[in-house]
Amino acid sequence: MLSSLRTIVQEVNSARSLPEVLSIIVKEVRSAMSAGVCSVYLFDQSDHHYVLMATEGLRKESIGKVRLSMRQGLVGLVAAKEEPLNLEDADQHPNFSYFEETGEAPFHSFLGVPIIHHRKVVGVLVLQQENRRRFASEEEAFVVTVCAQLSGAIAHAEATGALRQLASAGRGRSKEAVFVGIPSSPGVGIGEAVLVNKKADLSAVPERFTEHPDIEKILFHQAVDAAKRDMHDLGAGLADKLSAEEFALFEVYIRLLDDKVLVDEVIDAIDQGQVASSAWSDVILRHVRTFHKMDDAYLRERAADVRDLGQRVLGYLQAREREQRVLPRRIVLVGEELSATALADIPVNRLVGIISLKGSSNSHMAIVGRALGIPTVMGAVTLPWGELEGQELIVDGSTGDIVSRATRAVRRHYLQRQREEKQFNKDLEKLRDLPCHTADGVRFALWVNTGLRQDTAQSIQSGAEAVGLFRTEIPFLMRSSFPTEDEQVEIYREQLSGFYPRPVTMRSLDIGGDKDLPYFPIEEENPFLGWRGIRISLDHPEIFLVQIRAMLRASAETNNLRIMLPMISNMHELERALELIDRVYLELTVEEEFCIQRPLIGAMIEVPAAVYQVTEIARRVDFLSVGTNDLTQYLLAVDRNNPRVADLYHTLHPSVLRALKQIRDQASGVDCQLSICGEMAGDPLSVVLLLGMGYETFSMSASSLLKVKSMLLNISRKEAQLLARKALKMSSASDIADFLAQSLKQTSVSKLISAVSPQRRQQKNLHLIG
Numbered sequence: 001m002l003s004s005l006r007t008i009v010q011e012v013n014s015a016r017s018l019p020e021v022l023s024i025i026v027k028e029v030r031s032a033m034s035a036g037v038c039s040v041y042l043f044d045q046s047d048h049h050y051v052l053m054a055t056e057g058l059r060k061e062s063i064g065k066v067r068l069s070m071r072q073g074l075v076g077l078v079a080a081k082e083e084p085l086n087l088e089d090a091d092q093h094p095n096f097s098y099f100e101e102t103g104e105a106p107f108h109s110f111l112g113v114p115i116i117h118h119r120k121v122v123g124v125l126v127l128q129q130e131n132r133r134r135f136a137s138e139e140e141a142f143v144v145t146v147c148a149q150l151s152g153a154i155a156h157a158e159a160t161g162a163l164r165q166l167a168s169a170g171r172g173r174s175k176e177a178v179f180v181g182i183p184s185s186p187g188v189g190i191g192e193a194v195l196v197n198k199k200a201d202l203s204a205v206p207e208r209f210t211e212h213p214d215i216e217k218i219l220f221h222q223a224v225d226a227a228k229r230d231m232h233d234l235g236a237g238l239a240d241k242l243s244a245e246e247f248a249l250f251e252v253y254i255r256l257l258d259d260k261v262l263v264d265e266v267i268d269a270i271d272q273g274q275v276a277s278s279a280w281s282d283v284i285l286r287h288v289r290t291f292h293k294m295d296d297a298y299l300r301e302r303a304a305d306v307r308d309l310g311q312r313v314l315g316y317l318q319a320r321e322r323e324q325r326v327l328p329r330r331i332v333l334v335g336e337e338l339s340a341t342a343l344a345d346i347p348v349n350r351l352v353g354i355i356s357l358k359g360s361s362n363s364h365m366a367i368v369g370r371a372l373g374i375p376t377v378m379g380a381v382t383l384p385w386g387e388l389e390g391q392e393l394i395v396d397g398s399t400g401d402i403v404s405r406a407t408r409a410v411r412r413h414y415l416q417r418q419r420e421e422k423q424f425n426k427d428l429e430k431l432r433d434l435p436c437h438t439a440d441g442v443r444f445a446l447w448v449n450t451g452l453r454q455d456t457a458q459s460i461q462s463g464a465e466a467v468g469l470f471r472t473e474i475p476f477l478m479r480s481s482f483p484t485e486d487e488q489v490e491i492y493r494e495q496l497s498g499f500y501p502r503p504v505t506m507r508s509l510d511i512g513g514d515k516d517l518p519y520f521p522i523e524e525e526n527p528f529l530g531w532r533g534i535r536i537s538l539d540h541p542e543i544f545l546v547q548i549r550a551m552l553r554a555s556a557e558t559n560n561l562r563i564m565l566p567m568i569s570n571m572h573e574l575e576r577a578l579e580l581i582d583r584v585y586l587e588l589t590v591e592e593e594f595c596i597q598r599p600l601i602g603a604m605i606e607v608p609a610a611v612y613q614v615t616e617i618a619r620r621v622d623f624l625s626v627g628t629n630d631l632t633q634y635l636l637a638v639d640r641n642n643p644r645v646a647d648l649y650h651t652l653h654p655s656v657l658r659a660l661k662q663i664r665d666q667a668s669g670v671d672c673q674l675s676i677c678g679e680m681a682g683d684p685l686s687v688v689l690l691l692g693m694g695y696e697t698f699s700m701s702a703s704s705l706l707k708v709k710s711m712l713l714n715i716s717r718k719e720a721q722l723l724a725r726k727a728l729k730m731s732s733a734s735d736i737a738d739f740l741a742q743s744l745k746q747t748s749v750s751k752l753i754s755a756v757s758p759q760r761r762q763q764k765n766l767h768l769i770g
């Protein structure tokens with residue numbers, strides 16, 4: 001059974017569509033269990049029924065027709081009880097329902113196992129047998145394991161739209177639909193969906209159809225020719241380094257691409273209406289599966305070669321698709337796992353909404369969405385994104401709702417919301433030039449976080465007194481190779497002179513985690529606990545030294561640079577980084593005679609280890625800045641990028657608040673500037689607590705700045721201190737959030753409470769997410 005399980009998992013992983021996944025499952029499980037019937041019923045969200053989606057053993061015509069309401073039949077019972085049901089005499093059970101179209105009369109024994117994803121029953125797998133017997137406990141355990149594996153594939157299929165396509169086959173397309181994700185940047189955006197595919201990933205290509213098969217065939221042949229040319233050039237380039245046997249492999253690859261059977265299969269699929277990329281992915285994955293199943297080990301390994309070749313051709317097909325795409329005037333960017341890299345391919349001034357199926361409200365894409373002030377929804381795992389290209393979508397970044405095919409009334413409602421938001425922001429604008437003093441006259445400073453070229457103008461106009469965090473990795477993410485020193489000087493000079501005379505805090509490269517450079521991929525089991533931030537910079541001094549040189553050179557005329565080091569987790573890292581910075585500074589000023597002021601150097605406090613060494617760190621640097629995004633994820637052991645645990649990620653968690661208090665108290669003992677630059681600083685409610693703990697400098701997205709200002713102008717430090725004292729004694733994040741909302745409702749800024757703070761709404765929405 002173990003080997004059957006391995007085969008099933010392998011095959012399911014290489015399947016591209018839900019029907020394929022299901023047909024593999026029912027076939028393989030029936031054979032592994034020597035059962036008469038294996039069927040899968042899936043939950044159709046549109047009408048809350050369990051629908052027969054695949055079967056081996058029942059009549060195929062009944063697929064899509066047998067539909068059971070939520071508690072109907074044995075299937076409904078398994079789903080309702082969320083546990084396996086193993087019966088010898090199923091036909092005697094009071095819940096038994098008979099469906100004539102399935103032809104299931106002679107079956108007596110029944111094993112039903114729920115398929116559960118994220119605590120939600122998404123379907124039921126059923127085995128049936130003619131003779132009267134209970135399935136053995138090992139058999140039951142095997143099916144439970146298969147179902148656990150299947151649940152992920154179903155969630156993925158739901159996300160790519162396959163489930164709805166299958167469920168709605170023959171029933172006409174549904175009308176308005178609302179999908180729920182994690183609210184990540186407030187506001188309403190209405191525009192046309194533009195899909196961003198994960199590049200050259202065969203399994204992630206959505207199934208799409210065309211009315212112009214001839215054009216698709218031409219594209220296909222061109223892509224194959226280009227891949228053949230690559231193989232030929234690669235082979236020729238390596239000819240003197242390879243053995244004759246290895247060299248012959250390139251010929252094999254070229255022959256494979258010439259293979260008539262393979263080419264004909266793709267042409268057939270295109271003739272049946274699929275676009276070239278979709279047809280190619282289907283065919284290649286089918287061949288990959290065939291190789292995987294072979295008994296001969298050598299042939300089995302060829303599966304990887306076929307997949308590699310497939311990806312190469314797919315790369316060309318996708319590049320052509322991108323070139324030919326006519327972008328709409330108002331773009332809603334939709335992708336499975338969006339990162340800032342996706343912005344490189346579109347005109348950002350046309351962007352009105354961002355939707356990512358993966359990621360959470362503190363993923364870097366969400367931060368970029370907030371920086372640009374674009375309504376953003378992350379973790380929209382149930383969105384049928386594969387079928388949305390070109391459709392109008394409404395993105396509500398405040399609630400996490402995404403509406404497709406909106407009725408006129410709903411559209412009108414959202415347009416009204418847009419008008420109200422515009423007015424709200426216009427009112428906030430009036431605060432822009434007011435001095436930053438709390439109601440009792442305490443001075444506070446509002447700084448801005450930047451990264452994208454496009455958010456610079458907005459940041460300059462926001463009235464911020466400084467840049468508290470320039471994420472230098474973002475310009476790196478938008479390119480196809482490392483920028484040269486001179487190119488970096490240009491990028492940094494633009495920032496420094498744009499904000500001059502205000503100080504600009506440039507953070508050294510913080511890649512790793514969810515910020516992977518396309519040209520420097522890092523594959524790790526645990527990327528957030530792995531090679532990240534300063535660790536990479538110290539392991540690659542050639543990258544770090546060039547970056548620091550570029551920053552210093554760029555600052556020669558303006559002298560408003562501050563350098564900040566991310567992810568410091570021990571004193572050795574800090575000392576080594578300071579040593580390298582000193583070295584570059586001396587080289588430039590003494591050997592090369594540049595006239596540059598020594599910049600202030602600071603460290604981020606964003607790793608729990610640093611919290612306990614604030615005093616030592618503070619003695620070695622000019623300033624500290626607290627990164628609450630990472631500090632929260634590391635303190636709570638909650639991946640900031642994972643929608644599954646998004647409801648556990650809470651910056652108001654008592655442990656986070658107590659750590660922040662401890663940082664403030666330790667820093668007060670040393671003469672060291674302290675600011676806070678995580679997203680928490682941009683949340684008008686949380687910022688009250690921060691003020692109450694003694695923080696006075698807050699760095700945030702430009703789009704949050706006036707909301708925070710509005711809050712701080714209206715509250716006195718005394719009130720904030722009282723709230724912080726009380727909150728620090730509470731024992732749960734939700735109690736603290738409720739207490740804050742309740743207390744601040746009395747102030748004149750109550751409107752802000754409903755207009756902001758995606759995190760609090762996130763909790764409300766999570767039960768709706770797959």
Ligand code: PEP
Nearest residue numbers: 606627628629630677678
């Ligand atoms: C943080 O971790 O809070 C932070 C500001 O840095 P980033 O979000 O870029 O990791």
Ligand code: MG
Nearest residue numbers: 606627629630
């Ligand atoms: Mg960080």
